[in-house]
Amino acid sequence: MKNLLSPMLLLACIALFSCSKNKKDETMISTISKEVFGEAPDGQSVDLYTLTNANGMTVNITNYGGIITKLTAPDKNGGWTDVVLGFDSLAPYLKDSPFFGALVGRYGNRIAKGKFTLNGKEYTLPVNNGPNSLHGGIKGFDKVVWKATEIKSDSAVGLQLDYVSKDMEEGYPGTLTVKVTYTLDNDNALSINYQATTDKPTVVNLTNHSYFNLSGLKRDILDHEVTILSDSIVPVDSTLIPTGKLRAVDGTPFDFRKPTKINAGINKTEDEQIKNGGGYDHCWVIKRTQPGMMHFATVKDPESGRVLEAFTTEPAVQFYSGNFLDGSLQGKGATYAKRFGLCLETEHYPDSPNHPAFPSTTLNPGDTYNTTTKYRFSVK
Template sequence: MRRIPFLLTALVGLAIFSCSKTKNEEKMISTISKEAFGQLPDGQQADLYTLTNANGMTVNITNYGGIVTKLTAPDKNGQWADVVLGFDSLAPYLSGHPFFGALVGRYGNRIAKGKFKLNGQEYSLAINNGVNALHGGTKGFDKVIWKATEIKQDSVVGLQLEYTSKDMEEGYPGNLTVKVVYTLDNENALTIDYTATTDKPTVVNLTNHSYFNLTGLKRDILDHEVTLESDSIVPVDTTLIPTGKLRAVEGTPFDFRKATKISAGINKTEDEQIKAGGGYDHCWVLKRSGEGLVQFATVREPESGRVMEVFTTEPAVQFYTGNFLDGKLTGKGATYSKRFGFCLETEHYPDSPNQPQFPTTTLNPGETYKTTTKYKFSAK
């Protein structure tokens, strides 16, 4: 009879262990969920998708503009924090913002004076950045509702977004069919795959415009340590349009081949390029030995220990340090002041349609535009 209490205790303990194990296993499952995010003035509904991996990393994406509204990353103590600038509701995105987290197209970056020629025909675009066209126009891909499809696989969750840009939308020729797939894996990496096809010759340069701050939105990004695998930049004129030639980074404030704090060179206005951009707002040309996905950037925030590694198939990246943020926008309890976030916009060179010596951004019927970028997060 004395064995019964012991046996009961053992069975109860086993049951508790089994329940605990089940709960832990449930926590290790990647998930994706959907909720209403708000309504556009024309009545269209915007939704918000939450992607969570097995480690607890969370990425929020809305089908309005394909915007990444939230992305959490761990610090050296295992504490998670949001590391992208943005807002908690739809309204501020509709009121105007500097492309926080958005999908940018049909052409990311600048096109000189909003004009380019293709096969002998000149096309005119909206002038929305000084005397130039920027990021697809007045209503680019960042301001439309995308068709969203959830993705759930064993080790990843994702969101597929589709949009057809009509012929001559924002001045660009051809019906362009675009598909962008965000996937979150259990290595704390967010991968973005872009594909597009057209029925007429056109130009395409897609990117994501997330602003990162690895402090967890606590202060500016000047102490972030940046490494860029690049020997040269695309220098620009005073309107931030490429001069057409490359410039070596050696001996300049643009040399990030070794880990360097952003603050080290950002205010060296005796350099004409720093003066032109008001800091860093330039295209770095990646060092490549072939095609495929390569790592080109590592960013570390010393106090938190957060590290972001960036990989891409693209030939270049626009490194931008939030020089035009002015403190007028707030979100997530933070004031978005000058240099509060940085961008690493993987891309082809700015103004490529007007610079035949640059890698081409022309897409013809029968061809498929295809690029991939990956952002991976860890802590040291």
């Protein structure tokens, strides 16, 4: 009986292990799903896509404005919590959203007085931010419905968004054909690739405007520790338009070359740039040590242990500390008070079309605009 039982027990153990293994494998598969999110002002149906990687990290993206409505990240206790500001439904995005999670274009950031000259011709844009044009104008890329295509591979899941911006839409010349691809991989990284072509010379500066809060939307971001690999910023006037010169970060509240808490210098209003920005709302010039994709910033929340590492092919990043949030907006159980979120908007410099010395944002026919930014989440 002893000799008979042993093989039977062995077979039972093998079956149990196999069953357990199969169940585990089933949970370790990246998925993408879709649901109706609402209706755009023009009557188009809007969808919400949920991307989930093999670890259980989820990112929600709507084809209205390419908005990231939710992104979960791990903490030191093994939990997954939403770490981006936003809303649970479409209506608040349509009414009064400060670009929460939005895909921004044609031109991210500001263009002075809504005017620029290209090849000797002056173009006039809608003015929507004091005397300036901001983030593409009245109806930028954050306020249109994109064509969505689901993407899936063995190691990642993604969403491709396509949009054709007509010639002179919001004052910009050229018919711009745009493709933006969000990819969530099993390294807990969300990559965003931006591509565009045009039939006439134009200017392009695409970015994403997610507001991150690594506390899990529990408190403001002032205790977050930030590192930015940059020796200089693009100083601005009182309307947040570049002066045209660069400013070294040495000895200023803008020096984040070593991990520094945001609250260490954000209220030093004796610094003219802190005063002009109402805190941090400036473009940092990335100190490049290699071409192509490069790590340029790290954000840590000491209490939760969450870490955000950012990589980009772009020359600069707009670090914004949520200075204009005022508590009037609420979403996902949180009140979005002043400095409740931070942005790392990878980009070319603000107002570049009006500053020939800045890296060019001109796109010509036959060329392809192609940039990528990646946000990777971990725990320390």
